[in-house]
Amino acid sequence: MTTRQLRIAPSILSADFAHLADQCQAVIDAGADWLHVDVMDGHYVPNITIGLPVVEALRQALPDAFLDVHLMIDNPDDFVGPFARAGADLVSFHPETSRHPHRAIHTIKALGKKAGLAINPGTPLNWLDHLAHDLDLALIMSVNPGFGGQAFIPHTVDKIRQLTARLEALGADLDIEVDGGVSPSNAEQLRRAGANVLVAGSAVFGAPNYKQAIDAIRQQASLAG
Template sequence: MAKKENWIAPSILSADFAQLGTDVKDVIAAGADVVHFDVMDNHYVPNLTIGPLVCESLKNFMVKEDVKAPIDVHLMVKPVDRLIGDFASAGADIITFHPEASEHIDRSLQLIKAEGCQAGLVFNPGTSLSYLEHVMDKIDMILIMSVNPGFGGQAFIPQALEKLKAARKMIDESGRDIRLEIDGGVKVENIAEVAAAGCDTFVSGSGIFGKANASDANRYDTVIQQMRDELAKA
């Protein structure tokens, strides 16, 4: 099965929350494809971020401003089932979660699909891909963490490339329409190598938002074009 079109997914964890709507509008206008929305609960991971109300506000802003991009909600919370409906109602298009955060992975995936969202599993650096073996029929997205979850701005863990290759093999052998995403330490300098390992969806927080000049109306154009240029080499 051929690899899908590349998506660049800026993580709003690194955006300016005082002007979140504007940052999202500008980064999508600059050529990004997906809004990556990181949810942390200070329980499953040692940090606390944002919840369904922020997601709903952002979705309403995007509709009002005619910003067309899916919201990809990455739930780093435990237990996960309680929040699935809340984020679906708040405007999530894709919801991914960690298998360790669910008592019944198949049921959690079914909950997401029943809400009309795409569903996915997220794999930490030390988590086996074996969780996928019996649920590939309910998966739209596989997200490989190339850092340990909890904080933005961490360095890329090279072993993630081998896990990407293994996940790509599973997707190809399944013949299913599944995206392969990576999150953590992705930047212009390594995005081609990540793509060559089979990835098609690239989450980048500080690699995009951290490169911008806040006073420049076109502040994200350069870094996103540089990423596209590197992806064209992969």
């Protein structure tokens, strides 16, 4: 378990894009802590979603919302700065497509924003070893990136447990975010393993009542202690 604050971050990928700002406001009113914004470029992942103008528009429409921007793109080194300037509060990127992850992290931080590194199901945790002290967050993918609504990959729980131990050994105190297939049914084991930021797209936006959906995830996660 972690003592880091539990945060529920609905992924807006599952929102109704024709009413995006209203949908974001609705999940905030329902108790969401962060808004998770999935940016996909059709190269790094086989899907295209949203880009800088949408982040700028959300920043304008929701000045107090915490925008957790997850870049699933090639050349993140060229885009971390623009997304931070567009209004992201936290920018995460996947290290395999970065030429200079350490530099990209410090580009984000120099703009006063938090930096995260995203680790795919097939990506080893050791990408984090030399960057942990520079980061604010480790984003552990519990599905392969590209789409909402995929099934949770169970071995992620063990990976988070290993990461928790590894970060403790390194003396690095990071938020651990888990992303993909998160629901009330796995929230407790994820929190117990050490995750404190739970991203949930379809489990929130696909539910008839956003508050009940967010409360259910929070209540289950809180059972971890």
